[in-house]
Amino acid sequence: MNERIRVMITGGTFDKEYDEINGRLYFKESHLPEMLSLGRSRLALELRTLMMVDSLDMTDADRDLIVEQCRATSESRIVITHGTDTMVETARILAGRVEAKTIVLTGAMIPYKFGSSDGLFNLGSALAFVQTLPPGVYVVMNGRYFEASHVRKNRQTGFFEESE
Amino acid sequence: MNERIRVMITGGTFDKEYDEINGRLYFKESHLPEMLSLGRSRLALELRTLMMVDSLDMTDADRDLIVEQCRATSESRIVITHGTDTMVETARILAGRVEAKTIVLTGAMIPYKFGSSDGLFNLGSALAFVQTLPPGVYVVMNGRYFEASHVRKNRQTGFFEESE
Amino acid sequence: MNERIRVMITGGTFDKEYDEINGRLYFKESHLPEMLSLGRSRLALELRTLMMVDSLDMTDADRDLIVEQCRATSESRIVITHGTDTMVETARILAGRVEAKTIVLTGAMIPYKFGSSDGLFNLGSALAFVQTLPPGVYVVMNGRYFEASHVRKNRQTGFFEESE
């Protein structure tokens, strides 16, 4: 019932911080451990940071690494934190190349450190869905789950929607 | 895929506020709409406040009302926000008296308004589990789900655990 | 210009926390160091915790201790964090018994840990006023300073006002 879940961190808005010296957004380290502690999570999780990038800067090599890690890990349930801009693209690549695992990609529209983040809500949803959905690749945003092959990000509203 | 979910609010730590005039904790109105907005939820939800009480003050009549509402509502998926102290008791009563619906009880250890609440994480989890678990009554806390008949709150640690 | 300031901590709403196991408010340790760090304070401060009490529970002996500490300390500028309920009473006692020092009492209506505290604003004000006001005893709340002999807390509104 409390099977171990792999959590792979790739960066994205989730983990952006404000650099007070130069006034720019940047990555330092992941806030996932802090968020899990705040959420009083008692799940058996294995966290690994694969990269810390804006998903617009994610390369083919980065995606190959994610695929490889999903295949290699012994856990059959995986959550991936990811920037929202290319989350759907990565989900589709994973759907074509990883089998027999439940993989959930999630992210945030507002950095966790900026106080009004959707990240904590999404993290709660993602960790719940990964425990109950059948094998497949899913995007979890806005309280919902979408199959990798039927989802798009609406760039006007920032919400995720079903696509054909 | 985006079936309507009923959300019943009963109070609990989730919704406690600090009264700055007399220095005591009290209930004003539910923070659920604000939390759902913060989480960018796009679920089709129907919210109803049944009561605003500390779960230690919940009476048999209060629990009868919750049972009745669960039976009467047309939705077959229901989330109930509830104080953690007697959440298990209410879950067991519901398990014996409501059939063919997926009911998830959740709450928080720290009030949402106090900045470091587990409430947003739990709300995300609860709304995800209610979409995917089969009919039954569940407690969702700490990222996990527990069947009503096999859960207890550990009063020393504040965590929920499986019971026999 | 950056003369050393003594800060005496006595508790009050400022430093209250929420005990998630029993659902009550309590004192653990002062949040002042964290607040000063958050405010990027570069003042030369000497912090000392004298007590951690609700000001309604403050005794004559407690007030004697505060008076004694104000007299004994080598700094001539002192900020005292204090519960708002009896802040005026303590200020008046100090005014009658300590001479030739600038003493500022301040506090908060909402605990700092509860996210929407007035504490950080009041702390900024108090540390500024203590640097510029002439010797005397003052209450600093709501962005204003009041002489100890001409201030009262309005218990209906929670605001401090001039009294005759």
Next chain:
Amino acid sequence: MNERIRVMITGGTFDKEYDEINGRLYFKESHLPEMLSLGRSRLALELRTLMMVDSLDMTDADRDLIVEQCRATSESRIVITHGTDTMVETARILAGRVEAKTIVLTGAMIPYKFGSSDGLFNLGSALAFVQTLPPGVYVVMNGRYFEASHVRKNRQTGFFEESE
């Protein structure tokens, strides 16, 4: 004792927000009213937004406008919120061109909306100093006040320091 204070808003880090659609920082409207409400300010303030700019983008024409507004306003005590990068430059221009008024410039290193802002602390300090300092132009940061002619921002540390 509660003389009216003019507050002029010019933007700066203080008021930056995160645009969740394009992931960039931007200005929408000032958070000053919200911050004053949070701080339970009871001061008689007149707020006016002069511009909403990053202080690196502030032009000579912008500074002329600030000078003009300081001269024209009937209040003799003025707080100006300003980006930290060129705060000292604006302070020096004001010092040469406005007489017989107490003018305090303040700002923040972290946007108020990002949860861990020094803005609330600085605002409390600035409003206190402006009530008590003699006529002149001052920069208020890090709990301290500096005369316009003797201050610089240390770009390595982000702290303000006395200069010769």
